Amino acid sequence: MIQLIADSSSDRPKLSGVKYVPLIISTDEKSFVDNEHLNVNELLDYLADYKGRSYTACPSVDGWLDAYEGADEIYVVTITGSLSGSYNAAMAARELYLQEHPDAKIAVFDSLSTGPEILLILEKLQELTGQGLAFHQVEAQVREYMHHTRLFFSLQSLHNMSQNGRVSKVAAAAVGVLGIRIVGTASPEGTLSQLAKCRGDRKALPELIEQMKAAGFHGGKVRITHVRNPQLADRLADLVKTTWPGSDVAISESGGLCSYYAESGAILVAFDF
Numbered sequence: 001m002i003q004l005i006a007d008s009s010s011d012r013p014k015l016s017g018v019k020y021v022p023l024i025i026s027t028d029e030k031s032f033v034d035n036e037h038l039n040v041n042e043l044l045d046y047l048a049d050y051k052g053r054s055y056t057a058c059p060s061v062d063g064w065l066d067a068y069e070g071a072d073e074i075y076v077v078t079i080t081g082s083l084s085g086s087y088n089a090a091m092a093a094r095e096l097y098l099q100e101h102p103d104a105k106i107a108v109f110d111s112l113s114t115g116p117e118i119l120l121i122l123e124k125l126q127e128l129t130g131q132g133l134a135f136h137q138v139e140a141q142v143r144e145y146m147h148h149t150r151l152f153f154s155l156q157s158l159h160n161m162s163q164n165g166r167v168s169k170v171a172a173a174a175v176g177v178l179g180i181r182i183v184g185t186a187s188p189e190g191t192l193s194q195l196a197k198c199r200g201d202r203k204a205l206p207e208l209i210e211q212m213k214a215a216g217f218h219g220g221k222v223r224i225t226h227v228r229n230p231q232l233a234d235r236l237a238d239l240v241k242t243t244w245p246g247s248d249v250a251i252s253e254s255g256g257l258c259s260y261y262a263e264s265g266a267i268l269v270a271f272d273f
């Protein structure tokens with residue numbers, strides 16, 4: 001049996017046949033499992049009022065093993081291994097599963113990214129497995145596809161990224177100022193790379209379009225996610241469609257993990273080229 005699996009940094013899009021393994025967001029008082037029962041608005045409201053520290057935890061090796069159970073052709077996509085232990089846990093689970101099931105095949109893809117870029121990889125996996133290709137062909141073609149996808153984003157706050165040591169305090173301080181947006185990208189190493197500071201969403205939108213152009217986008221798939229900012233997602237989608245008529249654009253809401261780190265007002269955009 002073929003099984004596609006991703007961690008919940010993928011925002012858990014409702015793709016048929018994909019299993020999701022949750023990350024966890026917590027404070028000293030409460031924890032939130034990033035699964036289909038999580039109400040992201042409740043999480044964000046709670047955190048906005050909460051004065052103490054908050055944390056996240058990646059899936060455990062057992063969490064991944066449970067998801068592999070019963071399958072023999074397994075494709076796994078994780079959040080960037082440079083900022084999370086998710087990839088290492090999925091790889092450790094792979095070793096254990098293969099000892100028990102020597103005939104199984106497991107490909108673990110480190111997305112070096114998150115959110116909508118994982119969605120693009122999952123859609124490619126669906127497409128290729130749906131064509132009935134051999135395991136190694138699917139794996140090779142997906143690894144190749146991943147050289148042709150990118151992620152950009154505009155964030156209003158880097159507070160949670162910096163509190164959890166995922167960006168420097170210096171980078172985070174720059175966005176403390178009211179109205180400043182950080183436009184950035186997932187670097188080739190899978191870390192947050194800051195490209196520009198923009199005053200307001202109105203300036204961030206054309207910056208995102210320029211970055212997409214410079215990265216070689218010429219009208220393929222675009223997957224946009226947002227954290228409580230549907231208006232901005234719609235405006236970006238409209239701009240993309242007028243700049244590249246015929247591009248395939250879809251919008252969805254961020255799940256718990258991306259909402260926690262990208263924070264309210266954020267927009268993330270992934271595309272292929």
Ligand code: X90
Pocket residue numbers: 023056057058079080083084085086112113114153166185186187190191192193257258261262
């Ligand atoms: O606890 C864990 O293992 C999870 C840690 C995740 C840290 C990074 C989450 C990034 C979420 C923020 C904006 C995009 C940054 C992209 C950099 C690759 C989204």
